[in-house]
Amino acid sequence: MVKAKSDPRMGAILSDRAHDCVKSDILLGALEPGEKLQLEAISERYGIGTAPMREALNRLSSEGWVERRSQRGFFVSPLSFAELEELVKTRIWLETLSLRESIAHGDQDWEDAAILSYHRLARTERVLDTGGGAMRFNPDWETRHHDFHLALLSACGSQLMLGFCVQMMERSIRYRNLSVKFNMLRRGDALAEHEAILNASLDRNADEAVTLLAAHYRLTLDGLRERLFPDASEG
Template identity: 45%
Template structure:
């Protein structure tokens, strides 16, 4: 009986963990894609209803997202969605540039044939995947009033390229911090997507970064990487300016972007 009870408890704990993980991934995806209103309070009851899980797994998922900085938390008042702001973006970009410069320099200094092959493959896969889906009006028009979402396959490969770039830095902590900042940057990057009149050779930017890294040109690779990030930030700042709200963009405005 004791063993049977223990097995049941283990199964219950595993089920709770699975539910918490499911809620975490679903809510995280919605946060990153701007589906939910910024600065809105996330009541446990509302999350339970929306994602179909119990209060305990929901609280676990909310705490995990708060630890990653995707949610804010008020003492005794629950969780809220972190707002988007120009000041936050500036700080995020500075910090990301600091960390990824170090990671990239370390990766180039400790380069291996395997790292080179992974980077070449990541760039090749990215180059073979369209940035936008065929039905996206921006693929054939400069009208950016209501663009369709970016090709999700491109997004995955884009993330894989940047991860491959720094993967040889010999620090899982540094890679983890860079991943966390990349998540935060993704929320802002959606703002810059398809800005009217924007001419940008994203594949050329990625190719330049990779070529300089593969050549062992650390200074050149770092400069190309930082230019890449700063251009995205500049485009986001333009969107803040266009919205007329320097502090944050509303969820409704982000969905139009």
């Protein structure tokens, strides 16, 4: 009997699916910081074989979402206040420059897209009440929030800059989601802050818009420091 050859394309598809599933659950907080990712168990969880799952975990390790520890296997990367602080600082650098450029060059389509994205965000609840005082993160809000900030930056004229901004946005998501998961959300959806940033941008007041954007991120950092890293120094 001739043994059928495996299709390498299917292996790549399964590996990509495993990568996306694990990464999504890390971002949502379903896989918690420091959690061990036992290969057989996680393969069963997602219904994907161990070979493509191992390939996905190696890829996630190279991207920083997972740690591979010698002789111990794979673990979800831990939270780090130093990383969060660096993320916020870098986002401010990148996004204030991008927002200035968007305000300078954005046309009517840019304004319309920014307004539409804000209204969609405003109509979406940040968290959902699951009963008994427990809260559940609403993934639709995260999508709307991402779309709003990206819409403001979209006329900056540099796809490379936008790509860097998206990477920083993505790495910030896990910290926000975990603050919701542990029922420690206090700033709500910060809708008034988003509206103020939008209005300053539409008024073409770049100095005010970037000041508000930077303050928005610093407030987020302060809140997450208080909730997730109470022992972190503010110096």
